[in-house]
Amino acid sequence: MVDLNEADETVLYIPFKGDQQQDAKPLEPLAPPNLPFDLPNGPELRWDAYKAAWSKCSNQIQTLLHQLYEPVVAEVVEKIELAYSGDYDNDIPLLALPYAEIPTIAVANPTSDAYFLSSIVSQLHLITHLYPSDCVNLTTAMKAIVNGFLFASHPASTFRSSAKTLATYDISVLLAWYLAQEPETKPRRLILLLHDFEQFDPGVVQDMFYICSQHVPALPLILLISLSSPQSPLSPHSYLHVTYPLATLKLLRIQSMVVPSGPRILEEVVIKTFVNLPSDVDLNDKLDIVLGPAVLEYLTEYATQFNHSVPALLNILQLAHLKHFLTNPLTALVSLVHHVPLTTSDVSALNTTLRNPASAAFRNILTHRLDFCRSDSDDTNSDSSLPALIPALHAAHIQFRSRSHAIRLAFSLLQGFHEFLVERGYKGLGTHWGSGNSTTTPVHTTISASSFRYPQYSRLQNYINLLQLHTHTQTHPRSNQAAKDITYTRTLLRKLKPEELRAYLDVLIAYLEGMPNGLADNLGIDGEDQGDKNDGNDGPKSLSLTEAIQMLEGWRVEADEAYGTYEAVEMELDMNGDGAEKFKMMNEDLAEWMYNYLRTLTQPIGNTPLWDVWYTGSEVFPSETLNPSIRASIVAGLLRPEDFAAPTEPAIAGSPFHVRSQEEHKTDRTSDSESEDGFPIHTLPDISILFHRYLESGKMINVYDWFESFHAVLNVQRREAKAKIPSGGEKSGRKRKGKAAVKNVSMEKKGKGKEKESPNEKGKGNERAKNMNSDLNEDEDMDAQDNPDSDSEEHQQILIQARFIRALHELDFLGFIKHTRRRPDHVLRTVFEVGD
Secondary structure, eight states, X not given: OOOTTOSSOOOOOOOOOOOOOTTOOOOOOOOOOOOTTOOTTHHHHHHHHHHHHHHHHHHHHHHHHHHHHHHHHHHXXXXXXXXXXXXXXXXXXXXXXXXXXXXXEEEEOTTOOHHHHHHHHTTOSSEEEEOGGGOSSHHHHHHHHHHHHHXXXXXXXXXXXXXXXXXTTOHHHHHHHHHTSOTTTOOSOXXXXXXXXXXXXXXXXXXXHHHXXXXXXXXXXXXXXXXXXXXXXXXXXOHHHHHSOHHHHTTEEEEXXXXXXXXXXXXXXXXXXXXXXOOSSSSOOSOSOBOOHHHHHHHHHHHHHTOOSHHHHHHHHHHHHHHHHHHOGGGGHHHHSOSSSOOHHHHHHHHHHHTSGGGHHHHHHHHHHHHHHSOTTOOSSSSOSHXXXXXXXXXXXXXXXXXXXXXXXXXXXXXXXXXXXXXXXXXXXXXXXXXXOTTTSOTTSOOOGGGGGSOTTHXXXXXXXXXXXXXXXXXXXXXXXXXXXXXXXXXXXXXXXXXXXXXXXXXXXXXXXXXXXXXXXXXXXOGGXXXXXXXXXXXXXXXXXXXXXXXXXXXXXXXXXXXXXXXXXXXXXXXXXXXXXXHHHHHHHHHHHHHHHHHHHTOOXXXXXXXXXXXXXXXXXXXXXXXXXXXXXXXXXXXXXXXXXOOSSOOOTTSTTOOOOHHHHHHOOOOSOBOTTSOBGGGSOHHHHHHHHHHTSOSEEEHHHHHHHHHHHHHHHHHHHHHTSOBTTBOSOOOOOSSOSOOOOOOOOOSTTOOOOOTTGGGHHHHHHHHHHHHHHHHHHHHHHHOTTSOOHHHHHHHHHXXXXXXXXXXXXXXXXXXXXXXXXXXXXXXXXXXX
């Protein structure tokens, strides 16, 4: 169904239905693509895994949105509940005012998030929804209000108003109904929710507000206005204050609310969903899939340039999940290995699936991947039998989760150190890490003008830089930034003052101790797997948080003991004492340990076995599904229809929808005029033939010349169709003598920017048309002599003219031509530069 109220809609998609035949069979659903070494039931397993993974991701985002919206929702509901209660200071209208005010809550919801409004509506009673389509005029608007409240209170009842007393659009009907209610069941307030307020007719709304204000407070109406236009942080005025006059605003007691939205909210949701460490005791993440840098980069780019709303975020994430499970057959393991440790049902399902003889290719590639990444000293995976394969899958899953947790821990340590420095008045690691403690600032607070000085999505970009730390610098230039941040952290740790060192040790130990026990015990990657960055004894031997906390505890004890000595030495102005030297050594030790620890934590996730099962990696996001290039797609379809049209049943040769295959073109090269890809133009649809001639013309196109060139191409189609139809037992496609079988008559160019002469100018157009017709019809006369059963020439001319007019109208409908009053027989081109 077409949404006529969509203000941002710029393109309409009209699906092609083809010929509607009564005996036509319904189209069967497309089968999933056949992937190499896929399981027999691989598509079903991957589809189930996709639904489960996306359900977890969507539920997590909805939960976070509910937490972010909860303060504003609670405030809106509280203001509605306090209206007409007598307990609210501003509830009772001032006695000095000669008019009553309608309690009005104007909610600025720039992203038009329906989830926010649904959260409010779920906590209210007796609410009527009013849309712009209901308010075409004042009569329909008042009728929608009256009937809305009557049917909302008694959905199963039928109300009829007597024509002798009151009309259905009279608000007195609503007032009479309200006064007739029993005191026990009488509603305390009637809430009117106006959706998409910017699309209402201001004249109708002014009259509607005036009529409602005449019956307040006898009729306890409350207006809840949803504004889609953003409210400027520098101005308290909204669309309501700018559009409506003061006489209307005086009838409303307006209270403005701003819904949390914008880049800050989007980044907060993504960070808490995909970057923050899990809070569960065990290692089971709430999500099955870890997003790679390619998806996150496209998410930030799309949100920055186009749309940062929550529905856009959900669409991008859903497409990323769908492509991940659609293109990789190994992702079927997500539905088979989704518990750590493996349960009895997981082992049984794995055994049943892998023992199937049809799963031999899948089992071989799985064994190869696990053997390729295993250590030579590990005897667990040396046997490629099935009993040894299942524990190897379990170990690969644990190793992947540990690596993904490690890189997220590195991000948390860098963010925490930056916030520690900013709280003490330092610049920290740089403005790209934020200007303050982003984890403690309430998200629903109004963003000040100074907050726009800092780059958007900077925290998320820092996490992306850590994921790309070990990639090639030419492919990802920003990967150098993560290495610089880690190196700069070591430099700043060396410069900490003694009291700052003690304070940071307290903060660091408290943060690590707050990690879940399962994460603290299992975040261990042997130094053997750390790569060539930590050779020898420079780096930590393990990533275990338990060992790190014990070492930091020892440094804190030494720092407390040395702090007294340092104070005494500082009082004696002797900076060469033992206390100062000891602190310098501790600063150096902590800086080197943190540097090596961060380098170890940020080892690439792609080095683990079977990483592409649970990780999207650098897989390119299908951006064309969200932001398609409409103009480029239309031009490409007109120039190369064979790349887009794939009919199930071939059309009749010579019809306007017949698209020849490449095999047909190899056996038929009778035309001298070909398209860019080597396809003869006469084999293309009518609109494509006309568009090719369109590109060969100047700024203005003579419609008669355009028709003659189109006519010449269709004559080639006629001869081809007759050549393939046997007549009298003999083949009619014999060779002809004299002139060539095909004449390509194209529109002449007289130079760039020059206009073509009209066929009626100076009497030359008719002569030229007569000569062209005589040449074009010569071969048609020969065809008529060879085939006496062919259609008459008059019928063929009418058919060609009809096909030309239809193709011309299609180009006009697509916006490629523009009519001019100066020359009725000419049209103007609107498209000139056409890319490849």
